[in-house]
Amino acid sequence: MKTTLQIKLLPDGTQHSALKETMRVFNDACNAIAEVAFREQCASKFELQKLVYADVRKQFGLSAQLTIRAIAKVVEAYKRDKSKQCFFKPTGAVVYDQRILSFKGLDRASLVTMQGRVSIPIQMGQYQRVQWHRAKGQADLVLVKGAFFLLVVIDTPEAPPIDPSGFIGIDLGITKVATDSDGGSFCGSTVERVRQRYHRLRRRLQSKGTRSAKRHLKKIRRKEAQFRRSQNHIISKRLVEKAKDTGRGIALEELKHIRSRTTVRKSDRAKHSGWSFFQLQSFIEYKAKLAGVFVQYIDPWYTSRTCSACGHADKANRKTQSHFQCVSCGYTDNADINAAINIAARADVMQPMVMRATTAKDSPSTATSLPL
Numbered sequence: 580m581k582t583t584l585q586i587k588l589l590p591d592g593t594q595h596s597a598l599k600e601t602m603r604v605f606n607d608a609c610n611a612i613a614e615v616a617f618r619e620q621c622a623s624k625f626e627l628q629k630l631v632y633a634d635v636r637k638q639f640g641l642s643a644q645l646t647i648r649a650i651a652k653v654v655e656a657y658k659r660d661k662s663k664q665c666f667f668k669p670t671g672a673v674v675y676d677q678r679i680l681s682f683k684g685l686d687r688a689s690l691v692t693m694q695g696r697v698s699i700p701i702q703m704g705q706y707q708r709v710q711w712h713r714a715k716g717q718a719d720l721v722l723v724k725g726a727f728f729l730l731v732v733i734d735t736p737e738a739p740p741i742d743p744s745g746f747i748g749i750d751l752g753i754t755k756v757a758t759d760s761d762g763g764s765f766c767g768s769t770v771e772r773v774r775q776r777y778h779r780l781r782r783r784l785q786s787k788g789t790r791s792a793k794r795h796l797k798k799i800r801r802k803e804a805q806f807r808r809s810q811n812h813i814i815s816k817r818l819v820e821k822a823k824d825t826g827r828g829i830a831l832e833e834l835k836h837i838r839s840r841t842t843v844r845k846s847d848r849a850k851h852s853g854w855s856f857f858q859l860q861s862f863i864e865y866k867a868k869l870a871g872v873f874v875q876y877i878d879p880w881y882t883s884r885t886c887s888a889c890g891h892a893d894k895a896n897r898k899t900q901s902h903f904q905c906v907s908c909g910y911t912d913n914a915d916i917n918a919a920i921n922i923a924a925r926a927d928v929m930q931p932m933v934m935r936a937t938t939a940k941d942s943p944s945t946a947t948s949l950p951l
């Protein structure tokens with residue numbers, strides 16, 4: 580699986596201008612090379628190099644290896660669309676490879692610039708440090724809001740999939756973001772309070788409609804999205820850890836059904852759609868893959884109305900949003916937990932199919948690639 584590490588550079592004033600100058604010259608050179616590539620209809624790195632190398636070095640004073648990288652960048656772009664000449668912004672990415680970029684431990688990067696080699700302190704987070712040894716080959720130097728970053732593509736290994744012994748069912752809910760079939764809840768009252776506060780704030784600003792209210796609203800939306808994102812990261816992480824620790828797979832509802840299925844009061848529905856369940860699922864899927872945890876999707880039809888004890892399905896079973904009581908056998912439970920148990924049970928029913936396919940091909944990796 581490919582992921583990108585983002586490493587922040589912490590250049591001093593002189594180094595910052597050296598990087599900026601290099602970026603500008605590199606992209607100027609790319610534009611000059613692109614003109615030749617288009618004029619000569621040349622999509623071969625080798626041929627293009629013969630045509631432009633000497634001129635580019637002389638005209639732009641670019642180092643030998645940066646010239647090679649500029650030619651490669653142009654060829655890549657030209658190959659994507661041969662119908663027109665490509666243009667590069669002065670702040671376009673500069674491509675570095677091992678000959679012009681090296682790292683001194685975890686603290687510094689040494690880059691070739693227009694001012695020669697410069698050694699610049701770098702800043703890495705915990706995750707980056709752990710993954711660091713996988714980095715190899717190329718890195719893109721990019722400028723984001725005035726700060727320089729190196730983007731390094733790494734290969735993250737996936738853990739070999741674990742044969743699940745049962746499933747944790749996840750109910751994505753209205754009052755709680757996620758409830759599992761063990762009765763665990765992955766969204767406490769704090770999250771719900773913050774969610775509601777944002778909702779009220781948004782409503783108030785929307786009704787105002789002034790320009791400053793609109794600006795404020797934009798800011799709120801961004802903050803809210805950041806909040807949801809970080810919560811989704813936390814929830815998915817806990818969930819995948821729990822599944823791995825207990826040797827189980829994760830059962831999720833097929834989301835395209837979820838809105839039509841839920842018949843709730845209008846105010847609840849607004850809250851419901853206020854959470855990004857798609858994002859949560861994609862985080863779960865990604866983290867599960869890395870951990871070797873199997874994810875099974877199920878059709879959520881009637882999961883909230885069906886009794887997890889006797890299987891009786893009836894609208895009347897769900898007394899309120901939060902309370903489930905079976906009209907046939909009398910079983911009572913929290914409505915979200917009851918639904919989560921049904922979700923886990925449906926995944927269990929589907930599991931033998933997966934297992935058979937796995938043993939037939941004698942390769943555990945086929946389990947994750949099966950069409951679900």
Ligand SMILES: [Zn+2]
Binds near residue numbers: 887888905907908909
């Ligand atoms: Zn029942």
